[in-house]
Each structure stands twice: as C-alpha cells, then as structure tokens.
Amino acid sequence: MKKFYLALFFSTLLISGCTEETSTDIIETEDIQGIVASTKETAEKHDVSKFEEYELQDIIDGDTIRIKYNGSPEKVRFLLVDTPETNHETLGEQPYGPEAKEFTKQLLAGQDTVYLEFDVSYRDKYKRLLAYVYTKDGISVQEQLLKNGLARVAYIYDPNTKHVDWFKSIQKTAQKSAIGIWSVEDYVTNRGYDKDAYYAATKDNSETENDESNTANKNSCVIKGNVNSKGNKIYHMPGQRDYDNTVAEEMFCTEEEAEAAGFIPATR
Structure with a gap:
C-alpha cells in the first residue's frame, strides 16, 4: 500500500x-x-x-x-x-x-x-x-x-x-x-x-514501522558472547582483535546485558 x-x-x-x-x-x-x-x-x-x-x-x-x-x-x-x-x-x-x-x-x-x-x-x-x-x-x-x-x-x-x-x-x-x-x-x-x-x-x-524498529534493535545487538575452551564466558566488542573470528554463542546489546549473563570482557 x-x-x-x-x-x-x-x-x-x-x-x-x-x-x-x-x-x-x-x-x-x-x-x-x-x-x-x-x-x-x-x-x-x-x-x-x-x-x-x-x-x-x-x-x-x-x-x-x-x-x-x-x-x-x-x-x-x-x-x-x-x-x-x-x-x-x-x-x-x-x-x-x-x-x-x-x-x-x-x-x-x-x-x-x-x-x-x-x-x-x-x-x-x-x-x-x-x-x-x-x-x-x-x-x-x-x-x-x-x-x-x-x-x-x-x-x-x-x-x-x-x-x-x-x-x-x-x-x-x-x-x-x-x-x-x-x-x-x-x-x-x-x-x-x-x-x-x-x-x-x-x-x-x-x-511496518514496528518491524523496521525491531530489525534495527536486533542489528544493534553486536556484542558477541563466547565460551572458550576453559569454560570462561567472554564477551567481545566490535573493533577488538579477535572480534571477527569469534563465533557468537549469544549476542548482547549492551555490556551490562553481557555482564548480567555472567560474561566478562575480553582483554584485547
């Protein structure tokens, strides 16, 4: 329409x-x-x-x-x-x-x-x-x-x-x-x-506006949460060294969300 x-x-x-x-x-x-x-x-x-x-x-x-x-x-x-x-x-x-x-x-x-x-x-x-x-x-x-x-x-x-x-x-x-x-x-x-x-x-x-808003919100959740071989829950921010190679097991919109889920920030 x-x-x-x-x-x-x-x-x-x-x-x-x-x-x-x-x-x-x-x-x-x-x-x-x-x-x-x-x-x-x-x-x-x-x-x-x-x-x-x-x-x-x-x-x-x-x-x-x-x-x-x-x-x-x-x-x-x-x-x-x-x-x-x-x-x-x-x-x-x-x-x-x-x-x-x-x-x-x-x-x-x-x-x-x-x-x-x-x-x-x-x-x-x-x-x-x-x-x-x-x-x-x-x-x-x-x-x-x-x-x-x-x-x-x-x-x-x-x-x-x-x-x-x-x-x-x-x-x-x-x-x-x-x-x-x-x-x-x-x-x-x-x-x-x-x-x-x-x-x-x-x-x-x-x-339509709601769909676009939901998509935008989803796309804004770019923090990658990953559990490493030692069982540590690490989150990676865009721009960090290993971000592109990290396979996300969970995605977060904010660091607060990631930390509330038990993840700690990557050191680099």
Whole structure:
C-alpha cells in the first residue's frame, strides 16, 4: 500500500513537496496554530468590498459556521468544499475532521464578522445558506482549507459553480503534495471519506514501522558472547582483535546485558 504523508507544517514543509518519510501522527493543535499564523501572513488577500458582511456567531464544523442573518441565527455551508466530519449522527468523527474545524476556528478567531460571497442560489435543500466565506482582511477560508489538505472539492451543483475551476486547481496541488486528507491512499472518495481505508493504511504503516524498529534493535545487538575452551564466558566488542573470528554463542546489546549473563570482557 502506498506510503502516506501526514504533514505537520503545511505552509512550509508540505507545500515544498512530498518525501519518502512517513508518519502516523495526526496534526496537533499547536501545529494548526502555526499553520494559521503563516496563512494570515502569506495568503492572498481578496477584495471583499462588494461582498456582504455578517456577524459571526459560531464555528460548527470545518465547512459550516453560524452567522446572524436578517436578525436570526443561520447556518452557512461553505460552497463547493467538504471537510471530514467531527460529530455526524451516522458517520461520527472522521480523520482530519477536528483538524479542519480547528483550522477554520483559528482562522476566524478574534473576528466578530465575516464576509460572504453568494453564488446564484442562496440556499441548499436543507435551507442552509450557501456562500464563499472570507475573513475581514480578504482571506478565502475555502481556498486555505483546500490548500492545506483539509477539504476536498465537492457538492458541485449548478448554478453555484462560480469558483469550481479555481478550487479544483488548488486541490490538485494539495493532491500532488500528498498533504492532509490526501496523505492516505483511498481515504478521499467521490462519496466522501472512507475511515476504513484510513485506519487500514495507518495500521499497515504502524506494523511496518514496528518491524523496521525491531530489525534495527536486533542489528544493534553486536556484542558477541563466547565460551572458550576453559569454560570462561567472554564477551567481545566490535573493533577488538579477535572480534571477527569469534563465533557468537549469544549476542548482547549492551555490556551490562553481557555482564548480567555472567560474561566478562575480553582483554584485547
């Protein structure tokens, strides 16, 4: 199975391209803080002067917020993107869901309002508002979720397709870099996210790492224990004169292990 890449510093290490190193660590909150800080400094700032400004009330999920709209609380679903779930009634929590939510939360932290760019249709079949969401200084939340591998392009329904080509181009870059949700083969599907594929890949990777670790530990045990013709138990260290010619009857990783087993060091 393809090795996967879970990047912890998207804006620096990950955008530079994928490597052959693997990790099973999920992104930590401190890493999200660093990513968001970098994003705020380097992200493209779009002109929001023609968009509508609304009071921000809550972050519900990576791709859903609550605003005050015409005097009442309203959910806003981010157009054309889909982040993994955090508390879905049937899907539960999905890998990278909490990270996506934390990213959106921190990107919008300290802001009492957001700017919304509407497409042709304002609502979906669930009566939620549909919009492209921007910070007060013009950062596109959708763009940054896609760029950092925390969302996929999805739910492309006419007539709300204004930014689909733009979003797909950003997603393509994230896929090539194998970051975030794209770091695990087959986790992202046309229907959403496959937790079974994610955990299978994680398990395979962990087992491989354990095998490699065990092999490394075994290879590090290079002290040769030998019983000579007089019945003396002698251990030989690499570099000593007779080391290469010594036939090991036991191998030890440390001198302490050898001595605990009753062996004494060779004199030369």
